[in-house]
Amino acid sequence: GQNIDQPTEMTATEGAIVQINCTYQTSGFNGLFWYQQHAGEAPTFLSYNVLDGLEEKGRFSSFLSRSKGYSYLLLKELQMKDSASYLCAVMDSNYQLIWGAGTKLIIKP
Amino acid sequence: GAVVSQHPSWVICKSGTSVKIECRSLDFQATTMFWYRQFPKQSLMLMATSNEGSKATYEQGVEKDKFLINHASLTLSTLTVTSAHPEDSSFYICSARQTGEDRGTQYFGPGTRLTVL
Numbered sequence: 297g298q299n300i301d302q303p304t305e306m307t308a309t310e311g312a313i314v315q316i317n318c319t320y321q322t323s324g325f326n327g328l329f330w331y332q333q334h335a336g337e338a339p340t341f342l343s344y345n346v347l348d349g350l351e352e353k354g355r356f357s358s359f360l361s362r363s364k365g366y367s368y369l370l371l372k373e374l375q376m377k378d379s380a381s382y383l384c385a386v387m388d389s390n391y392q393l394i395w396g397a398g399t400k401l402i403i404k405p
Numbered sequence: 406g407a408v409v410s411q412h413p414s415w416v417i418c419k420s421g422t423s424v425k426i427e428c429r430s431l432d433f434q435a436t437t438m439f440w441y442r443q444f445p446k447q448s449l450m451l452m453a454t455s456n457e458g459s460k461a462t463y464e465q466g467v468e469k470d471k472f473l474i475n476h477a478s479l480t481l482s483t484l485t486v487t488s489a490h491p492e493d494s495s496f497y498i499c500s501a502r503q504t505g506e507d508r509g510t511q512y513f514g515p516g517t518r519l520t521v522l
Contacts, residue, residue: 329510329511331513336496336518337515337516338498338513338514338515338516339449339498339513340513341510341511341512341513344510383448383449392451392454393439393451393511395448395449395451396448397447397448398448
C-alpha cells in the first residue's frame, strides 16, 4: 500500500530551527509537496521537490532523497506565526496526491 | 497568481436540505479540480476528482449520488451535498490544478465550513 509518515507533533522555540521529516512508500513518484495549514484554514503551498537535493525559499527549505524515500522541511528563524500543521504529500504514478496526516508544529516564546 | 476561491465560506443548514459549494480558479484555467473533506484534527481526505466536461471520479466510500459534482467550465466546479445530515458537517476544501500541468501544484481554496443541524 501507499504510506506517508511524519511526526504527529513537534515543539520548538521562537528564533530556533526545526526540521520536519517525511518518509514515503508510494507506487511511483512524481514529486513531493509541502503545505502549511493553519487551524481552521485551507492548506497553502510551500514547496515542491522532484529531484534530489535541497530547495531553499527564504526561511523555509525542503530536501528530497528519492532513493531513501525521504524528505524534510527545514524552518529557520522560527516565528510565532509558523505555528501550524505541515502536510507532506507525494504525487504517485497516476499523478494523484497521497497525503500524510500532518505534523502540528507548536512554537513557544 | 494561482488564486482559488470558494463560496460560501461557511454555511449552516437544517438536516435534509441540500447545500451547493462553488470553487473557482480566478486567474488560471483548471481542467482538473479536487474536492477534499477534513474533519477536526484529521488529515485531508480526497472525496473526488472533478474533470471539466466529464463525470467526476469518486474515491472509494464516497457516495456519488449524495455528493454531486459539476465541472461545467474551466474555472468553476460545484459540489452539492444533497439531503445533508449532521454527520456531513465538516470542512470542505477544493483545489485546482492548472490546465496542461498534470504534474503541477494543487492550489487550495479557503474552504467551506458546513454545519448541519
